[in-house]
Amino acid sequence: MAFEGRTSLSNSLRLVLLLDACEAADLTPIPVSRFHALAFLANILAPVWSEHSFDGKILKRSGGPFYPDLQRELDRLVGLGIASVHNVGHVKERGRWRLEGAFALNDRRAKSVIEFSDAFESERATRDFFRRLAFASSRLKTPVEQLVFQDVTWSDQRTGTGDVIDFSEWQIANYSASAAQYFERVSPRGVRMSRGDKLQLYMHLLERRANAAV
């Protein structure tokens, strides 16, 4: 998800839809790091759902995915009363302070926004994708912000920490989506795999990799 210069309604709407998905999957209030991890997965797995990645790059941070612009937009949603923040705090990490806290939708204010988005086919598709992704992650024991380190693209050693992971901005290197799509090819004959199944399987893969890594 590209959140640069995000003042457009579309960008805000996508953020609302992601929070809505977290709400539906009972993930809210969702901690900041988890929300950003989920946003990263939403970007990198978008092709599985035939969606475009909203942001094709991310800074490979040691603390995991974090989109400063997304956070600013999220802050703005708080100011607008659409989102609420909980357990606000700040932690110092490698000499830098970062926000800690959890965000949730303000149902009363967000309801009209979500109803509005339902009028559009593309927004409905995005909402379905976010919800399926959020459900997939909610079923796992390992938190998403930990699983994301096992993502095949994030964990690709060819991109070091502190460098930019470019999976679809200036190059095509989305190994995560390719891995998810690959499940169908290795599934038993006659078994047709839905897009949701692929997402679910990919999340399971990440968990297995996380468990193996421990």
Next chain:
Amino acid sequence: MISFPVFQTLTIQNYGLFPSSYAHPFVVTFNAGQTVIVGVNGSGKSTMVGLLLRMLTGPFDLPSGRSDEELGQIRPEASKFDKRDRSYFALRVADGAKEAVAKLVVKFGSKTLLVQRRLSDLSLVSVSIGRDQIAIDDDEKRYQAALATCFGVDTFFDALIVLRYLTFMLEDRRSLVWDKTAQRQIFRVLVLPPEEATKLAIAQQQLISADSAYRNTYNVISRRKKEQESASTRVQKLQDVEAALRIKQAEANATRDQLDKIGSLRIRSDKERREARLGKLNAAEAREASVRELERIKMQSLKHWFEPSNQTAHYIVAHLLAEHQCLVCGADPAPNADDLEKRIDEGKCPICGSVHALTEKEISFSKLDVARIQRLEKELRLSEQQMADAEHKESLSIAEFAKLENEYEDLRRRSIDIDQEIVQLLKKMPAERAALSNAETEIGLLDNILRSDSLKRDKAAQKFQRKTAQVTENVQQLQDRIAGAFQRFITLFVKEEAVLVYQTIQERVAQGLATFAFPVFRLAMTGGSVAGLMVREGPDSVSQSQAEFVDLAFRMALMTVVAPRGAASLIVDAPEASLDFLFATRAGHQLAAFANSNKLNRVIVTSYLPSRHFVSAFISGITGQKNRRERIVDLISDAAANAAMRADRAKYAEFLDNIVKGRRP
């Protein structure tokens, strides 16, 4: 001096069409003057005159050209019959003429030729000239040589020319007066000494062959030259292409150099834009950290004023204080952020400015906090500036990269296009060169052959020229006599004025460019629709009956002139077939005139008795019924009877009897 055949007797044995046996042969005696073979249709008239011809020629004839005009082009060699043609007489009788033989006695001047053949296949049984027996060989070469000697010509072929164009006018109606090339052949035979006539025939054939060889070579060269021209054109184009190719190769090199250069720049630019992107992301990280640190301190100082449950308001205010941006309305910078901060500094409620309720609490920033805040604010401004710089740098580097990328792609496509064009040109070049080289070599060889062919043709033409000039000269000397004789004979037939016009014409032999002088006689005749004499170019320019008798008159004239004291025979099958009764009478008189022009001449005609006029006129000069009767070969009485003859033999006999007796029926 040429001698024409003078037919004496024809004796037929065991041939069903003319009932006979060894003991009682069917004998036809050709007395001097006129003989008329009469019979109904199918009685064997044409067979009998055909037998006269074949007794002499055997199973051979002139080669059949595709047209009469081609007589001048054919090889001077007799053509042998195939099996079917040899069976001509056998096929006309039920027994295949197995036992049938015929014997012909013919005189050539003082020589008497006796030839005996089987009618089943025309093979020779015996030949003698006078008392000399001629040995019989398989292909009749000895007989043919003997026959040529009898004619006074050099070859059997020339004897055939005389027989077919002078002596016999059979159903195929070979024409002489209307055929320039036939005239050339007959004059060659008639006016040159025998050996010279043969040499001329050979010279003509050599000329034709040489001309044919030359033309074949010329045609091949022409084709090759056209191909070469085409190849040259292509090579010329190729040379143009080669020039273009050099330019293209230079262009390709330049493009590749440019591509290398731009490629290097592009790689560098890509690196720069990636660095700029990373710089921007790091700047955003740094800014985020600055914001959150400032936010943390300010939230810390505000926490006394907010209930723990109202974290959102607390967060919004802290954010406003940290970033000077209102999260509610988005105003940046928020206008009252300074006022808010001042209230906090003074220990007042940041929202309403109250002081009383919180006086005991530590509400203001400590001096340490203020110093840290100032430092952090400075860092935030710096990080924001860095972020702005990084964004600007990224923007520039992206634009630069995009420009280089486009340039690189254009150059790459151009380079591929040029390479493909070069490959296409290179593919063509070797084949074109080889083809041209081959064509040039071949044309060089063919040119040599053509020069040789040309020399041979020129030599053959010179030889032919010398020989044919003699013919022309001799004919020119005879022209008046020929024309005069013609005049005498034709006058008996046509009432129009008709003359032979001699011309020396320039004609090509075969398809060569060189022309030669040839003698030719043409018919000039008055007519109902023309004023004065008008040259008639072909048989179509006169009536069919006129065409035949004009030709007969020409033959008569030639035989009369070239052998003024020698006798000759003329054998015509059904001359009256297309004539009305007046012309039939004239035709009879004309033929009789030739018969009487030499006391030994023979004119043998056939008649199916369409009227009495022709036969009556033909034999009218013969005195006495007995003499006239002797001139009639009566196949009505003597041939094998068919149904018509059986039914009406008496009527035919009475009709013929009236003719012989000179009575009107």
